[in-house]
Amino acid sequence: QVQLVESGGGLVQAGGSLRLSCAASGSIFSINAMGWYRQAPGKQRELVAAITSGGSTNYADSVKGRFTISRDNAKNTVYLQMNSLKPEDTAVYYCNARIRVVAGNSDRYLEVWGQGTLVTVSS
Numbered sequence: 001q002v003q004l005v006e007s008g009g010g011l012v013q014a015g016g017s018l019r020l021s022c023a024a025s026g027s028i029f030s031i032n033a034m035g036w037y038r039q040a041p042g043k044q045r046e047l048v049a050a051i052t053s054g055g056s057t058n059y060a061d062s063v064k065g066r067f068t069i070s071r072d073n074a075k076n077t078v079y080l081q082m083n084s085l086k087p088e089d090t091a092v093y094y095c096n097a098r099i100r101v102v103a104g105n106s107d108r109y110l111e112v113w114g115q116g117t118l119v120t121v122s123s
Helices: none
Strands: 002-007 010-013 018-026 030-039 046-051 057-059 067-072 077-082 091-103 106-113 117-122
Touching: 002 091, 002 106, 018 030, 018 091, 018 117, 030 067, 030 077, 046 067, 046 077, 057 067, 077 091
Parallel strands: 010 117
Antiparallel strands: 002 018, 018 077, 030 046, 030 091, 046 057, 067 077, 091 106, 091 117
8 A cells, every 4th residue: 555645735825835744654655746636626637846856846837936836855845935926826735656566476557636735825
């Protein structure tokens, strides 16, 4: 069993900052890419930022220069530092990871999602 648990969402005024965390736990052999997605009401889920196991990152154009993704491989945790928040950043933020699980003769990759954390930015 592998799971992702997010924390750090909440209500913040425009221009403020929040830091999201996502910790992976369970029978983890290794973790490849980790990322953050978001889904606003009535919209499709979209990629916000992603980071490889080697530390390469990519960002949605809408958050470049404001958000920073990082990870602590020793803690199986990924972070999203969000600065200069705007009302249009309001959404449920989901953590995602591609996790390698090895058990007995089984060696497979799982794509795992967190439960989501709500970020609300007031104007």
